[in-house]
Amino acid sequence: xxxxxxxxxxxxxxxxxxxxxxxxxxxxxxxxxxxxxxxxxxxxxxxxxxxxxxxxxxxxxxxxxxxxxxxxxxxxxxxxxxxxxxxxxxx
Numbered sequence: 001x002x003x004x005x006x007x008x009x010x011x012x013x014x015x016x017x018x019x020x021x022x023x024x025x026x027x028x029x030x031x032x033x034x035x036x037x038x039x040x041x042x043x044x045x046x047x048x049x050x051x052x053x054x055x056x057x058x059x060x061x062x063x064x065x066x067x068x069x070x071x072x073x074x075x076x077x078x079x080x081x082x083x084x085x086x087x088x089x090x091x
Contacts, residue, residue: 006053
């Protein structure tokens with residue numbers, strides 16, 4: 001819940017993905033694992049980083065809904081009718 005931790009996770013995302021891509025290419029060059037079969041690891045790593053980012057991020061404050069019957073501004077009791085207005089009826 002620390003903003004510093006959230007900033008650290010965001011800052012680490014790029015280097016972590018770059019290291020992962022490098023490791024995957026090194027594994028391909030060594031003949032251990034073909035990159036075409038290992039690219040889903042990149043998607044998994046991005047998802048894990050986003051989950052960690054959301055876990056350490058500060059919660060978004062929730063604004064409570066207005067009470068029932070409240071208008072668009074404080075003190076609104078209903079539609080505005082100017083004094084002397086008779087709804088369009090002729091006298």
